[in-house]
Amino acid sequence: MTQTNRFISLDVFRGLIICLMIIVNTPGSHDTIFAPLEHAAWNGFTLADLVFPSFLFAVGNALFFTMQKSKTLSLGQVLAKIGKRTGLLFLLGFLLYWFPFxxxxxxxxxxxKTFAETRVMGVLQRIALCYGIASLLLYYCKPKGAFLVAVGLLIAYQGILFWFGEPGHELSMVGNAVTKLDLWLLGPAHMNHGEEVPFEPEGILSTLPAIANVVAGYLVGWYIQSAGKTKKMLAWLTGSGAALTLLGLCWGIVFPINKNLWTSSFVLYTVGLDCLLLAAIIYIVDFLNITRWTRFFEVFGRNALFIYLLSEVVAILLRASHLYKWIFNHFFSFPGLYTGSLVFAIWFMLMCWLTGLILDKRKIYIRV
Known part of the structure; x- marks a missing residue:
């Protein structure tokens, strides 16, 4: 597998996830969403639930190539680079929830809007913490050590939830250990209020198992790099994906698949699906050499972070000015509320894509 094609496959994978993320996050109306594009209320799994863990998996893929470039740097330079990126990502996420201030x-x-009522944790904050911790694990413990730590975190996480949660309500929204820790450390004012009670879907404790998604992405990138463009590599990736998906379903019998709590079964299940999805992309792009369709997703993948931030900022501004609802009601509701809501989301995604296309044509790639 040539390096160019490998990067194409990763860009396509990352771009596909960003594309789906924007569609999931910006429906015309949050009251009329087709079931696959709406997150599971609690236990269970939908297509929308695959987006965030897949982005973490993609972060791990990219991290492999980043760390190869860091081999010539000193310890201080590596730590400064990891610390800077972790801090900037966390700050951007925090400011995003504070915006428009x-x-x-x-x-x-x-x-x-004072700090006292600002949400602290969130999507970018979790990405930042998972990236930072996974980077340190991989640097100090090497891939094998990081893998063992990731497995240990998944096993320990189940024990923590059942040991510290309220008896009989360990996996409920109110009685789980994740919420108890967030309420104690952050306080309800700094948590998400999208549910009936203060609950942080990107909680501090539930960030621990999410680190495994990044480590898994790194290990897959490492294997693809070392194995090269071979049928054996593709078979291994497909077989591993199927095995992890099945293992996640089996673990889910005793520890339900739950995105909100980011359960260990959820990690295995989503990593398995990501392996299968990446294997399919590599097969189409690198084995069948069918690449005409990849350009669209490459645009997203090459400026993934910027386009995600752009989509969130524009959506916030449109909602704050009430233009969001006005545009949907006047231009997109005519096919029906559900179909119109989806068409609006696709339109919004395409507007973001056009911005990415302009940047790509000018060779402008915004990194943190």
Whole structure:
């Protein structure tokens, strides 16, 4: 497998995930979403639930190539690079939830949104922490050590939830150990309020098993690099994906697949699906040499972080100005609320893609 094609496959995988992420995050109406594009309410799994763990898997894939370039750097330079990227990602995520920094109070006046009511954890924050911890594990413990630590985290996480959760309610939204820790460390004002009670789907404790998604992505990237473009590599990737998916389903019998708690069964199940998806992309791109379709997703993949941030900022501004609902009602609701909601999401995704295309044509790639 040539290096160019390998990067194409990774860009396509990452771009496909970003494309789906934008569609999932920006429906015309959150009240009318087709079931596969809506997250499972609690236990269970939908297509939307695959997006976030797949992005972490892609971070691990990219991390392999990044760490190869770091072999010529000193320990201080490596740690500074990891620390800088972790800090910037976390800060961007935090500022994203604080944005637009102002709100309208009960009297109708525009006031500054204080830190006291700002969500601390979130998507980019989890990506930052998983990237930073996985990078340190892989640097100090090497791939084998990082793999063992990741397995240990998955096993220990189940024990922690059942040991520290409320008896009989260990895996409920209120009684789980993840929420208890977040309430103690962050406080309800700094948590997500999208549910009936304060609950942080990107909680501090549930970030631990998510590290395994990044480590898995790294190990897969490492194997693909070392094995090369062979049928054996493709068979191994496909077989591993099928085995992990089945293992995740089996583990889910006693430790249910749950994105909100990021259960260990959820990790294995999503890593397995990611291996199968990546294997399919590599087969089509590198073995069948069918690449005409890849350009669309490469645009997303080459500026994944920027396009994700752009989609979130634009959506926030449109909602704050009430244009979001107005555009949906006046231009997209005519096919029906559910179909119109999906068409709106696809339109929004395509607008983001056009921005990415302009950047790609100008060879502008924004990295953190």
């Amino acid at each position: 102002f709100k309208t109070n009960e009297a109708g006046h525009v006031v500054f």
